[in-house]
Every structure is written in C-alpha cells, then in structure tokens.
Amino acid sequence: MRLITHLRHVDLAVPDYDKQRDFYAGVWGLTEVASDSGISFLAAEGSPEQYVVRLRKAAEKRLDLISFGAASESDVDALAERLRAADVRLISEPGKLDTPGGGYGFRFFDLDGRTVEVSADVAVRKHRKLEAKESVPVRLSHVVLNAPDIDATRTWYETHLGFALSDTLAHPRMGQVMHFMRCNPQHHSMAIARGPHTSLHHISFELRGLDEYMYGTGRLLRAGVRMIWGPGRHLAGDNTFSYFLDPHGNTVEYTTELEELDEDTWHPHVHDFSQPEVTDQWGTANPMNELIAKESFNDVDRGVFVAPPV
Known part of the structure; x- marks a missing residue:
C-alpha cells in the first residue's frame, strides 16, 4: 500500500549561503517566505506547499533532505512502523514539526544514506494561479x-x-x-x-x-x-x-x-x-x-x- 502522496521540498546546505539565496529568490523565481539565521525557506508562487526549497548555511555543500507528503498522521505512523519493522534506520520518531506550516512527520535514512522526511497535516500556503507569460515556477x-x-x-x-x-x-x-x-x-x-x-x-x-x-x-x-x-x-x-x-x-x-x-x-x-x-x-x-x-x-x-x- 502506498502511503506517500507527493514530493514536498528539497533542502540544500551550502557554504556561500547569500549567493545561493540570491539566485533562488532572484533570477530563478522562488519567493522567500521565512528566514532565520542562516536558513531560508523558498516557496513556488503556484504551489500550496509552504516551501519547495530550504537553504541552510553550512561549511560543506550537501543535500540536507528530501521531503514527501502523506495523507494523514495515521499514515505517517503506519509508515514509521513499517520502516522500523524492516530495520530501516529512523533519525526521528513521528511528532510535531516546527518548520513553516507545522505538521506531523519523521525522518529516516534511505538505502544510500540520504535523509528523507515524510509529513502530513502541513498547513496549506495561500497561493495563486500564475498569469500568462509569468515565467516563475508554479x-x-x-x-x-x-x-x-x-x-x-x-x-x-x-x-x-x-x-x-x-x-x-x-x-x-x-x-x-x-x-x-x-x-x-x-x-x-x-x-x-x-x-x-x-x-x-x-x-x-x-x-x-x-x-x-x-x-x-x-x-x-x-x-x-x-x-x-x-x-x-x-x-x-x-x-x-x-x-x-x-x-x-x-x-x-x-x-x-x-x-x-x-x-x-x-x-x-x-x-x-x-x-x-x-x-x-x-x-x-x-x-x-x-x-x-x-x-x-x-x-x-x-x-x-x-x-x-x-
């Protein structure tokens, strides 16, 4: 049974945080919706997701994580139980998330050691239908x-x-x-x-x-x-x-x-x-x-x- 519904966001860590932030929030066409010291959350104008890219300032470049959505808290729990039973290494147990939009989720490592997050009940972001000739990501x-x-x-x-x-x-x-x-x-x-x-x-x-x-x-x-x-x-x-x-x-x-x-x-x-x-x-x-x-x-x-x- 498939418990994953869709791709939510991809999170990157980079040494030159300001340059990376200027690129994604500038010419690439994303919208910064929240930021903290050395962390930026960037949304796509046409997407209900709170953010589609997260940037983090770090000494070394890396992929921080990939986030997928689930339909409900019970699906998140069921997936965590399934992974635990299969000896997949969990990074965190299911619980409340403190990223923009909140929600309920957990993290684990995939086969190759990437961090994957699955979450549900994240608040929908107010978004809009893009106009003709508006060439920013939907x-x-x-x-x-x-x-x-x-x-x-x-x-x-x-x-x-x-x-x-x-x-x-x-x-x-x-x-x-x-x-x-x-x-x-x-x-x-x-x-x-x-x-x-x-x-x-x-x-x-x-x-x-x-x-x-x-x-x-x-x-x-x-x-x-x-x-x-x-x-x-x-x-x-x-x-x-x-x-x-x-x-x-x-x-x-x-x-x-x-x-x-x-x-x-x-x-x-x-x-x-x-x-x-x-x-x-x-x-x-x-x-x-x-x-x-x-x-x-x-x-x-x-x-x-x-x-x-x-």
Whole structure:
C-alpha cells in the first residue's frame, strides 16, 4: 500500500549561503517566505506547499533532505512502523514539526544514506494561479538522485515507500542508467540515475506552460546563468527541459507538461537513449554527451548517513 502522496521540498546546505539565496529568490523565481539565521525557506508562487526549497548555511555543500507528503498522521505512523519493522534506520520518531506550516512527520535514512522526511497535516500556503507569460515556477516537479546501484535503490523505494516504476533509460553499451519513479499519477516525482557516488542529480521546477517555460529559459540565459542542456523535450515523461547550474554546481531544471499516467493501465518502457529522439524529441537541445553527464554527477555528498542539524 502506498502511503506517500507527493514530493514536498528539497533542502540544500551550502557554504556561500547569500549567493545561493540570491539566485533562488532572484533570477530563478522562488519567493522567500521565512528566514532565520542562516536558513531560508523558498516557496513556488503556484504551489500550496509552504516551501519547495530550504537553504541552510553550512561549511560543506550537501543535500540536507528530501521531503514527501502523506495523507494523514495515521499514515505517517503506519509508515514509521513499517520502516522500523524492516530495520530501516529512523533519525526521528513521528511528532510535531516546527518548520513553516507545522505538521506531523519523521525522518529516516534511505538505502544510500540520504535523509528523507515524510509529513502530513502541513498547513496549506495561500497561493495563486500564475498569469500568462509569468515565467516563475508554479511548483516543484521532481528530484533526481545519483546512486551507484540504481536497481538496489529502485527496489528500496518500491519496497519501503510504495513507489512504482514508470520508465527506464538504457544504452546498448552502458546498460540501464535511469529509473523514473512515481508516487502518484505524475510520470515521476523522483528518478534514480546511475552515478559514481551518492549525490543530487537535479531538482526540477514546473512552469505554467510552454510559453512561460521558454520565457524563463531566456531570462536565465540573458542573466548569464550557465545552461548545460536544453531547451528540448524528453520522450520519457514527455516533459520539456532546460538544465542550469546553481551557484554551487547543483543542476536545476525548468520543465513543463510532465505526463500524467493512467496508473491502472500503464506499463513501463525501456527507452534506448542512444537514439537522439529519446533524450530530445524536438532536436533543439545540444547533444547529450559525457561532459554534460559529468556535470550532473555533482560532488560526493557529504551528508550520507549524517542527519542534518535542523
């Protein structure tokens, strides 16, 4: 039984906090809704989530945590019990949260040592419908994680958190390189990419539509933000993509029109990404090559099996 409903937020720690905060609250188009000494909570204008990114000032860059939603406190408790019975290492027991919007949740380590939070009953943020040509993120779309053994990580998320496989990318020489995983009808809320070490691959943000996605892509290019891949349209998920680097070298994506699946009838495909139309149906993006792939390997994550301090 699936107890996870959706992706809530992705939390990052960085040494140059001011530069990172200026990027996300500035050209990237998020809205700072709360801040404390060395911590910033950033919301997407069209999202009911209290925040979609949390930034924390730290000596070393790391992924602090990934947060998912659950439908109720009883579902949070049931999931904690399920994980405990399976000897998954809990960081905290279910209880009241003191982040913006409150709620009830707990944290644990996944197979690769990432901190995961699951919460329910978080207050809904007052949000709004974005206007035509307004090129800021509507919501958080998905997160992609690098893992040395993508099959083991996929199985862990299927077994313990009820995620389902939507599609897989493979290559004739390299074998399987990415699993797209869903926790609701959206094609993927998370994907697992094959990388040399545990790290963040990219965070993706949904824009209002094609026009807004292109306006946003252009705004970033004019601002001198480095685009590593795009603009284009993937086959798996059928969503658009423009990948940029944030000031600390994390890959962040503007996307739109991510496919919604009929979960009862969907069967996963294996797509051969050596075929150019698999990576980009439009043929407008720069070719995917080893240099681009290495950008998204990111640095070795210093937060593996180390819970964030807040």
